[in-house]
Amino acid sequence: MNPSRLSRPRSQLKAVLLEGIHPSAVEALQREGYTHIVTHPKALAGADLLDAVADAHFLGIRSRTQVTGDVLRHAPRLTALGCFCIGTNQVDLKTAMRLGIPVFNAPFSNTRSVAELVLAEIIMLLRGIPEKNAILHRGGWMKSAADSYEARGKTLGIVGYGHIGTQIGVLAEQLGMNVVFRDVEARLPLGNAREAASLDELLEVADVVTLHVPETPETMNMIGAAQLARMKRGSHLVNASRGTVVDIDALAAALESRHLHGAAIDVFPVEPQGNDPVFTSALTRFDNVLLTPHIGGSTSEAQVNIGKEVAAKLIRYSSNGSTTSAVNFPEVALPQHTGRSRLLHIHRNVPGVLAHVNERLSAAGINIAAQYLSTNEEVGYVVIDVDQEGSDPALAEMCQVPDTIRCRILY
Numbered sequence: 001m002n003p004s005r006l007s008r009p010r011s012q013l014k015a016v017l018l019e020g021i022h023p024s025a026v027e028a029l030q031r032e033g034y035t036h037i038v039t040h041p042k043a044l045a046g047a048d049l050l051d052a053v054a055d056a057h058f059l060g061i062r063s064r065t066q067v068t069g070d071v072l073r074h075a076p077r078l079t080a081l082g083c084f085c086i087g088t089n090q091v092d093l094k095t096a097m098r099l100g101i102p103v104f105n106a107p108f109s110n111t112r113s114v115a116e117l118v119l120a121e122i123i124m125l126l127r128g129i130p131e132k133n134a135i136l137h138r139g140g141w142m143k144s145a146a147d148s149y150e151a152r153g154k155t156l157g158i159v160g161y162g163h164i165g166t167q168i169g170v171l172a173e174q175l176g177m178n179v180v181f182r183d184v185e186a187r188l189p190l191g192n193a194r195e196a197a198s199l200d201e202l203l204e205v206a207d208v209v210t211l212h213v214p215e216t217p218e219t220m221n222m223i224g225a226a227q228l229a230r231m232k233r234g235s236h237l238v239n240a241s242r243g244t245v246v247d248i249d250a251l252a253a254a255l256e257s258r259h260l261h262g263a264a265i266d267v268f269p270v271e272p273q274g275n276d277p278v279f280t281s282a283l284t285r286f287d288n289v290l291l292t293p294h295i296g297g298s299t300s301e302a303q304v305n306i307g308k309e310v311a312a313k314l315i316r317y318s319s320n321g322s323t324t325s326a327v328n329f330p331e332v333a334l335p336q337h338t339g340r341s342r343l344l345h346i347h348r349n350v351p352g353v354l355a356h357v358n359e360r361l362s363a364a365g366i367n368i369a370a371q372y373l374s375t376n377e378e379v380g381y382v383v384i385d386v387d388q389e390g391s392d393p394a395l396a397e398m399c400q401v402p403d404t405i406r407c408r409i410l411y
């Protein structure tokens, strides 16, 4: 590896920000001297994405850009990847780790936005507003109290009781709803919320079921025909998590038979990408389904904060080496290195690498002022502070160590 490829002054490091990431990210990067920034309003895919990452040191995406192993292997200079959102399922995190690329996200900044949208949808669905609205747009006048209910006293079932699910539970209780939840982890019930004994029990008691789980192999189609059949007749389903969590054809069948009285769906198994904006779904034919184009987290407040938060994480890693809150990487929180040079060494976690690094530096007469190490089962991350005059020879030595994935010097 040629170490100089990864060791550049900030102004020469290129950041590529896709999917209309908020300008707050650009401002934060520029303030810290990262002035070489290319932005794009949409997601990229295929050859366009490969072109965009070919010489990028930082890549910023939201939920749409699919960063596969192949894309990562086409990005030899990529130093860190920022997901300016919560979900990281669109990234091949393991390959990124193996290539020495930490991935950061914004785990909290848009959660309130999703919670507010879902709360509004629960009220709209219980009143049958989507259908009444659609009929009125066509000149009809559906003034009726049939199948129209207050939220007060109804039961909300929350599947995935994490940052979003818990906030929805608290807000729903303010409306007088009873809250039951289900999670794979033990979670502290907030307010009067109650943990259901099983997903089946939750589905059987809830008037509205709302999903807030991540996309994982376990959550794939977790709401299919069998689960929909368990839901109460006349109940509603809300999904603002990931499109793969619900079997859309099964949902369409449950709506067709009027077993479910409505649904609000923000995320879809296939969402239009980049230059392919045509949306099709088996759900578009139902007046009683609220469809939104994956905008659960799309508020000004959330996007400003996400821009700042993820940019700060990229800057911190690039300028200081800290990997705190990386989702795929050994975490190290580092102090400032004023007056010293800091070297980063990412390696495969096999026995003897650290000893080898230290032996080489010692043999070259380079004094180590401070050293920090964190590992996971596959990758080790060593950060070494040396006196400034020793930095170039130290980098050259470290890059020779077998099982090195990346090494670079911070400016």
Ligand SMILES: NC(=O)C1=CN([C@@H]2O[C@H](COP(=O)(O)OP(=O)(O)OC[C@H]3O[C@@H](n4cnc5c(N)ncnc54)[C@H](O)[C@@H]3O)[C@@H](O)[C@H]2O)C=CC1
Pocket (backbone or CB within 6 Å): 086, 087, 107, 110, 111, 114, 159, 160, 161, 162, 163, 164, 165, 182, 183, 184, 185, 212, 213, 214, 215, 216, 218, 219, 240, 241, 242, 266, 267, 294, 295, 296, 297, 298
């Ligand atoms: N529609 C939109 O614009 C947005 C969608 N999201 C989606 O919402 C998801 C949830 O977000 P947060 O609440 O912030 O995440 P979180 O990580 O705080 O909570 C997720 C919860 O789901 C639980 N869980 C995981 N697998 C489960 C399973 N098989 N069964 C039951 N529970 C399970 C976890 O233990 C955790 O408590 C994100 O992963 C993302 O995919 C997030 C933000 C915006």
Ligand SMILES: O=C(O)C(=O)COP(=O)(O)O
Pocket (backbone or CB within 6 Å): 062, 063, 064, 084, 085, 086, 087, 088, 110, 294, 295, 296, 297, 298
């Ligand atoms: O934060 C998330 O996981 C989301 O789904 C929001 O995605 P977006 O930034 O709106 O593409």
